[in-house]
Amino acid sequence: MARLVEVSEADLALYEWDGRTSKEHRSEIRRYFGFRECTLADSDKAASWPAAHVCDKERQAERVRVHR
Incomplete structure (x- = not known):
């Protein structure tokens, strides 16, 4: 920086x-x-993207828990 x-x-x-x-x-x-x-709606969008694009593809439950 x-x-x-x-x-x-x-x-x-x-x-x-x-x-x-x-x-x-x-x-x-x-x-x-x-x-x-940023607005609250932006925050909601940012939170939903990983759920839709990452969490469904990761099959190791422990790795998902670590990244919460």
Whole structure:
């Protein structure tokens, strides 16, 4: 991550991830890339995809339990 934003790892470690500034940064990033904030419906879709595409194909019950 530090390399992507061209700062030192030490500086990135000081970034306040829950503050007002970080919320504004996330908003700017979403606008720049044309994304919107995730909704509960998005969360439901994200949870249903693995169930439909992965869980049905995995036959080892223990591996499914591990990935829950």
